[in-house]
Amino acid sequence: MSKRSEPIPGITDIFPEETTEWRFLENTARDVFRKYGYDEIRTPILEREDVFLHSIGESTDIVQKEMYSFTDRGGRNLTLRPEGTAGVLRALTNRGILQGEEKRVYYSGAMFRGERPATGRKRQFHQLGVENVGKISPDIDVECIVMLMDYFRAVGLSDAKLLINTRGLPSDRDTVSKVLSSYFSKYDEEMCSDCRRRLDTNIWRILDCKNPTCREIIVKSPPVLDNLSESSRDYFRKVCDRLRLLNVEFEVDTRLVRGLDYYVHTVFELVHGGCGAQNAVAGGGRYEIMPPGNRRATPGVGFAIGLERLILSRADAGKYVETETPIDVYLVSLGDAARLENLVLAGRLRENGVAILMDLEERGMKAQMRSADKSGARFALIRGDEELSKGVLVCKNMGDSNQFEILEDNIITELFN
RNA sequence: CUGGUUGUAGCUCAGUCGGUUAGAGCGCCUGGUUGUGGCCCAGGAGGCCGCGGGUUCGAAUCCCGUCUUCCAGCCCA
Numbered sequence: 001m002s003k004r005s006e007p008i009p010g011i012t013d014i015f016p017e018e019t020t021e022w023r024f025l026e027n028t029a030r031d032v033f034r035k036y037g038y039d040e041i042r043t044p045i046l047e048r049e050d051v052f053l054h055s056i057g058e059s060t061d062i063v064q065k066e067m068y069s070f071t072d073r074g075g076r077n078l079t080l081r082p083e084g085t086a087g088v089l090r091a092l093t094n095r096g097i098l099q100g101e102e103k104r105v106y107y108s109g110a111m112f113r114g115e116r117p118a119t120g121r122k123r124q125f126h127q128l129g130v131e132n133v134g135k136i137s138p139d140i141d142v143e144c145i146v147m148l149m150d151y152f153r154a155v156g157l158s159d160a161k162l163l164i165n166t167r168g169l170p171s172d173r174d175t176v177s178k179v180l181s182s183y184f185s186k187y188d189e190e191m192c193s194d195c196r197r198r199l200d201t202n203i204w205r206i207l208d209c210k211n212p213t214c215r216e217i218i219v220k221s222p223p224v225l226d227n228l229s230e231s232s233r234d235y236f237r238k239v240c241d242r243l244r245l246l247n248v249e250f251e252v253d254t255r256l257v258r259g260l261d262y263y264v265h266t267v268f269e270l271v272h273g274g275c276g277a278q279n280a281v282a283g284g285g286r287y288e289i290m291p292p293g294n295r296r297a298t299p300g301v302g303f304a305i306g307l308e309r310l311i312l313s314r315a316d317a318g319k320y321v322e323t324e325t326p327i328d329v330y331l332v333s334l335g336d337a338a339r340l341e342n343l344v345l346a347g348r349l350r351e352n353g354v355a356i357l358m359d360l361e362e363r364g365m366k367a368q369m370r371s372a373d374k375s376g377a378r379f380a381l382i383r384g385d386e387e388l389s390k391g392v393l394v395c396k397n398m399g400d401s402n403q404f405e406i407l408e409d410n411i412i413t414e415l416f417n
Numbered sequence: 418c419u420g421g422u423u424g425u426a427g428c429u430c431a432g433u434c435g436g437u438u439a440g441a442g443c444g445c446c447u448g449g450u451u452g453u454g455g456c457c458c459a460g461g462a463g464g465c466c467g468c469g470g471g472u473u474c475g476a477a478u479c480c481c482g483u484c485u486u487c488c489a490g491c492c493c494a
Contacts, residue, residue: 009485061492065418083494111494116418118488127494194491205492259493269494276488283494306494334452365452373454384452398454 010115010123017323021311024321025155026108029128032151033106036143038130041105043087045112048292049077055086055289057261059201066113080112083260084129085302090291093298097134106130108307119276120309129284129304136299138238141266141286142246144301148270148282149248155310156319157272160281162249164268165256166236167204168228170288176227177203187217204257224254232265239266262287266301274316275309282306325376328416331358332368334384342383345408352412372398379415381406 007013014022030040049069056063068080081087084107092103108128115121130147132140145162152160167173180203188196192211199206207218225233243250250268258267267285275281284303290296314320331346333339339362346356357375359368372380382394382403393411396403406414 006485066492113493114418115492116490117486118490121493125494129494208492210490275494277490278493280494304494309494330454332453364447366454367447369454371454380454382453386452394453396453401454403453 008123010117012122012124020323021314021321022307025128025307025310028154029106029108029151032154033130033147035150036104036147038104038106038147041088041091041107042109043084043091043107045081045110046078047081047087047090049079050292051090052079052082052086055089055260055262055291056083060259060261061202062113062259066115068112068114082113083111084109084127084304085131085262085287085300086289086291088129088131089133089289089298089300092131092133093291093294097298100134102135103131103133105133118278120278120306120312122308126307127304128307128310129302131300131302133298133300133302136286138235138266139242141239141301142242142248144284144303145243145268146246146248148284148303148305151305152270152282155314157281157310157313157317159317160270160272160313161251162268162270163253163256164239164243164250164266165253166225166228166232166239166265167257167263167267167285168224168232169264172228172232176224179222179227180204180206180224183221184217191217202259205259207255207257218255235265258283258285260287262289264288268303270305272313272316274313276312278309280306281309281313326355327357327375327377328355328379329357330368330372330375330377330380331356332365332372332380332382333359334365334382335388338383338385338388341388345381345383345411349411352416354412354416381411 049067052067053063058064062082067082070078072078088105088107092105097103106129109126110124111127112124114123117123130144132144145164149158149160149162152158168176181199184191184195184199184203184206188199191199191206191214192209195206195209195211195214198209206214207221207224209215209218225236228236240250240252253269256267256269258269263285265286268283269280270282271279272281273279282303282305284301286299286301288297288299290298311320329349331342333342342358346358349356357371357377359371363371369380377398380396380398382396387393387405390405391408392405393408394403395406395411395415
């Protein structure tokens with residue numbers, strides 16, 4: 001349905017019956033990440049454009065055609081963050097990281113990318129991400145991956161499949177790019193139009209093309225791993241060895257390149273069904289980022305989980321946290337005097353932590369009982385003139401329909417202890 | 418951004434070949450003797466038929482445009 005009150009395209013509201021699921025995912029993240037020493041960080045949704053330009057890469061699709069950028073009244077070029085890592089690194093380095101110091105943070109929030117929406121793909125979407133910043137070691141990468149698997153186990157998706165690969169160091173990439181370029185340019189005529197474009201813009205992404213004829217050419221292409229430096233291959237070998245040691249199942253996917261320029265060495269994705277054509281529920285890797293104003297690149301490793309996709313995957317696995325009914329008591333009033341007393345009583349019970357709903361429109365009893373039923377309240381407390389004079393309320397258990405009188409002063413102790 | 422697809426009540430959807438006052442189920446509201454929910458019964462409220470233009474005596478229905486939904490590509494989470 002199309003109405004004026006709809007949000008703009010590709011952006012959706014999250015209603016109360018859904019937020020319980022969202023809270024569960026966020027709370028679980030906090031519990032799991034805490035075990036690995038991670039604390040939450042909250043960085044701005046809006047950043048200067050250059051925070052993303054150089055780190056993500058000027059030639060990437062995200063920067064070229066997917067960023068929500070605009071000029072503010074002060075003439076600054078700003079953009080709605082398309083991912084979380086660049087902003088977190090900006091924040092961390094701005095405050096300063098001591099040499100050899102390690103920062104462990106996680107975040108959860110909205111990201112923006114100007115794409116046409118589909119299943120598991122929105123213009124405003126939400127990522128849950130972590131960053132381990134400051135140090136370089138295969139074991140750190142592995143611990144990061146282990147933590148990701150730990151989280152997926154905690155949200156009931158232990159069957160998600162881990163894909164890993166290496167991109168080597170930036171210096172390796174130049175030599176690999178040359179090898180790939182000289183190979184693929186031979187097949188310029190045969191490849192799809194997207195791949196012909198990629199020849200100039202982003203040659204690594206050809207490896208990820210799904211076009212059948214392109215695939216035949218890709219299969220025979222020189223393996224990336226063979227053209228990396230010995231130290232890069234050694235780094236990757238250590239990552240794989242440690243994962244095996246820790247019994248983490250994974251698959252090396254040489255097609256896995258990912259679309260952001262800042263990645264070096266280890267890259268990985270977690271795939272699971274239920275998200276339609278896009279099955280990457282989480283992705284990440286090691287990176288080197290130099291935020292604007294910095295003189296040195298800062299190393300780190302991290303991942304981001306797509307929350308919308310995570311929810312789709314969980315739904316696919318038959319998992320969803322239902323909204324709990326939070327109401328304990330529905331207060332039913334008969335007559336003006338009792339109504340006033342009930343207003344006072346509601347306040348007193350709420351001070352004791354009881355969740356209460358009551359009729360505020362002077363409706364009849366039947367209507368009030370219907371509301372009591374719909375509210376999901378465990379008890380209906382009924383008070384009219386008769387009860388008022390006796391200092392009692394009628395308490396009706398909405399589950400079994402039993403009802404009994406109860407002294408007003410004893411309500412808390414009798415019902416909630 | 419490209420291709421396809423969708424739009425009628427709060428929700429799910431009917432609506433014939435163009436023909437009066439646009440329907441159903443669910444939900445909602447009010448009742449079914451004086452103070453008791455669910456089930457049942459009766460009644461009621463609720464529609465810019467996505468929007469704009471066109472054809473026609475007449476359009477929810479046909480044509481064009483546009484917006485939106487959803488799916489896919491691209492890309493990524």
